Amino acid sequence: MNRFTPLLLAGCLTGLSACQGPDARRIDPTGPETITTADRLDIQDATDAAGAMAESLLASGILGQQGRPSVIAIDRYINNTTQQIDRDEVVKKIRVALNKAGVAQTLTTIDARGETGGESNIASKFARENVDTQPSAVTPEPLVPDYALTYKILENRVKAGQVRQTTFSFQMSMVDVRTGLAVWEEEKQVTKIGDKASIGW
């Protein structure tokens, strides 16, 4: 009986260790090892959306046409999802990509309450208020944005039995602040299906 005791203990320990999850480790946040949830906006979803938007913007050719980086005002952000999503989860990556590409510089608009990204067309208001009608020798060049970026996230949830499907729609528009015309628009959808979160995607 004594001979079997160590074997039993070893078996129990093996069983217990098999029940434990993997040890914590650092992973590439842009890699395929990140956790995928069925109904949350994951880090990879934000990266995918930002990448698609930035590539579309670069491919459009509307930025940097004046021989200098275009000035973009991040104007309006609407989050029509059930989650609290910081707008910089997606917008910051786009800003970094455009800035590094050398085709755009961004500024954040401030509304009357001192909050960033107001609901009105702050970029146009900002532009109107900053154009000096009587420039003097010491008046700096007014900072007038070329474009205003509006950004919206939508969420659609459906369920079939235990399987849930969630779609996040990222919609962006770039408006010429002088004309009010939308010169670029893009939509990227991320759809996920499943009943529970998993590691990897």
Added chain:
Amino acid sequence: MTHRSRIRSIAAATRAAHRPVRGRLVTPLVLCFAGLVTLGCETVNTVEREDPLAAPVVVEDKRITTDVSLQMAASVIGVIEGETEAGFPKVQAELYNWTSERKRVHYRFDWIDVDGFVIDSPLASWQAIALAGKERDYIISVAPTKSAVDFRLKLLEPER
């Protein structure tokens, strides 16, 4: 009836009883197996112009293949290159799934400047694509800067 003959008759009756049951069972089992096999298959039929009008600039590529099953799931048919209207280099790779099953593949484009340095950008991240059986599909990447001159496409099979 002797004991031996009784056993013989019971055995014969059992055999007779089992024979049709086996026949009844085999057919559904074969059908189920065939169903399972066909469930895994999902291939694509395609139609396209016989003589394409497009005249793409084909990239002469160098390939290093270390995963044969990945090569079957997402074989790179060819790579073409061009420029966006703003002058950013772009490439497009055509993938083909040689298998009859739906396959998921991860891919990533890295862009390299004229000095051979990789260009760090939020656009450089792993992406996923699903290819149905025998499907051709395209993956496109726009360079993060105009200074990009070379690219490297990496393909990876999911662990699951």
